[in-house]
Amino acid sequence: MAVFTPLSDTQVADFLERFDIGRLVALEGVASGTENTTFFVTTDRASLVLTLFEQGEHDELPFFVELLDYLAEHRLPVPGPVHDRQGIALQSLAGKPALLFPRLPGRHPKAPNLAQCRALGDALGRMHSVSQHFTGHRPNPRDLHWLLAAHHRVLVYLSPQDQALMSDEIDLYQGAFDGGDTLPQGAIHGDLFRDNTLFDGDTLGGIIDFYNGCTGDLLFDLAIVVNDWASDADGSLSRERHDALLGAYLKRRPLTESEREHWPLMLRMTAMRYWLSRLLVVYVDPPAHELTPHDPERFRTILLQRIEQGTLALPTRSHS
Numbered sequence: 340m341a342v343f344t345p346l347s348d349t350q351v352a353d354f355l356e357r358f359d360i361g362r363l364v365a366l367e368g369v370a371s372g373t374e375n376t377t378f379f380v381t382t383d384r385a386s387l388v389l390t391l392f393e394q395g396e397h398d399e400l401p402f403f404v405e406l407l408d409y410l411a412e413h414r415l416p417v418p419g420p421v422h423d424r425q426g427i428a429l430q431s432l433a434g435k436p437a438l439l440f441p442r443l444p445g446r447h448p449k450a451p452n453l454a455q456c457r458a459l460g461d462a463l464g465r466m467h468s469v470s471q472h473f474t475g476h477r478p479n480p481r482d483l484h485w486l487l488a489a490h491h492r493v494l495v496y497l498s499p500q501d502q503a504l505m506s507d508e509i510d511l512y513q514g515a516f517d518g519g520d521t522l523p524q525g526a527i528h529g530d531l532f533r534d535n536t537l538f539d540g541d542t543l544g545g546i547i548d549f550y551n552g553c554t555g556d557l558l559f560d561l562a563i564v565v566n567d568w569a570s571d572a573d574g575s576l577s578r579e580r581h582d583a584l585l586g587a588y589l590k591r592r593p594l595t596e597s598e599r600e601h602w603p604l605m606l607r608m609t610a611m612r613y614w615l616s617r618l619l620v621v622y623v624d625p626p627a628h629e630l631t632p633h634d635p636e637r638f639r640t641i642l643l644q645r646i647e648q649g650t651l652a653l654p655t656r657s658h659s
């Protein structure tokens with residue numbers, strides 16, 4: 340939780356000269372950053388966020404810029420990167436790739452209410468309607484193929500019961516998702532947890548942190564959202580939040596027959612995706628910086644609930 344690359348006022352004031360965005364008034368490091376260095380930048384004309392990319396696949400930054408430009412052009416509530424006087428968004432500052440964004444209003448909802456769930460479902464449905472036509476391409480780095488390859492790295496740390504649970508589940512996903520029907524494809528956020536949204540009261544200020552963004556099954560994105568936004572403390576689905584989210588989503592983008600059939604297993608596969616990625620962080624690839632890892636157990640609990648409880652009936656289009 341830190342500013343990994345400090346910047347002086349002079350560095351940032353000089354950097355801002357590249358843009359037609361006003362002169363520096365205030366600079367504040369964001370302590371909650373986990374992977375990248377983030378600053379809130381205030382100019383005499385705008386409130387901005389400056390991100391320096393500390394790690395990860397820098398070659399993939401042009402994809403994220405293209406995706407955010409596309410979604411912002413389609414009036415989705417995302418921070419479209421600010422382009423400089425030459426029309427270029429991706430910059431270099433203090434030797435790191437850098438992007439400047441508008442600062443969106445709001446806070447991360449810890450316990451989202453039904454109006455917030457509806458707002459998010461609506462925005463995600465709108466996003467998926469337009470993102471099907473996005474022409475960029477980045478394969479989903481956390482899809483079934485990743486699960487198949489990566490789960491072998493954690494099995495040794497699990498109890499025999501959990502090893503069987505993980506292996507049996509992944510076999511099941513392989514039978515259901517590999518080589519069969521192609522589900523509707525498009526650009527997805529890939530990690531749309533509550534802490535990647537900002538709400539100003541019940542109004543969605545924005546969806547941020549698109550660095551898991553990729554192209555793949557739209558249903559994968561929807562299942563990540565339902566597991567995070569609509570699960571109670573025991574991992575079971577809250578009927579009200581589930582229906583609020585999905586009711587609003589389905590008004591924007593109805594699911595195909597094949598998506599409806601795959602829905603229960605997609606909820607399970609995306610729960611597995613986070614159980615596994617969090618186990619990898621705990622046991623195999625601890626973060627370079629002092630961060631408290633996310634709890635893998637949370638997603639094992641959600642997975643077990645989806646297996647035992649099945650899933651709730653999808654709301655009909657008349658729900659809101």
Ligand SMILES: Nc1ncnc2c1ncn2[C@@H]1O[C@H](COP(=O)(O)OP(=O)(O)O)[C@@H](O)[C@H]1O
Nearest residue numbers: 372373374375377388418440441442443547548
């Ligand atoms: N466009 C934005 N508008 C408002 N706040 C933002 C914006 N982008 C990032 N933030 C804030 O900065 C924090 C860190 O940004 P994030 O991109 O999530 O970094 P990291 O991946 O390092 O955690 C976010 O939790 C959020 O509070």
Ligand SMILES: N[C@@H](CCOP(=O)(O)O)C(=O)O
Nearest residue numbers: 481530532551613616617633
């Ligand atoms: N939001 C995730 C972390 C991001 O996933 P990763 O696979 O890119 O590490 C979580 O809550 O675990």
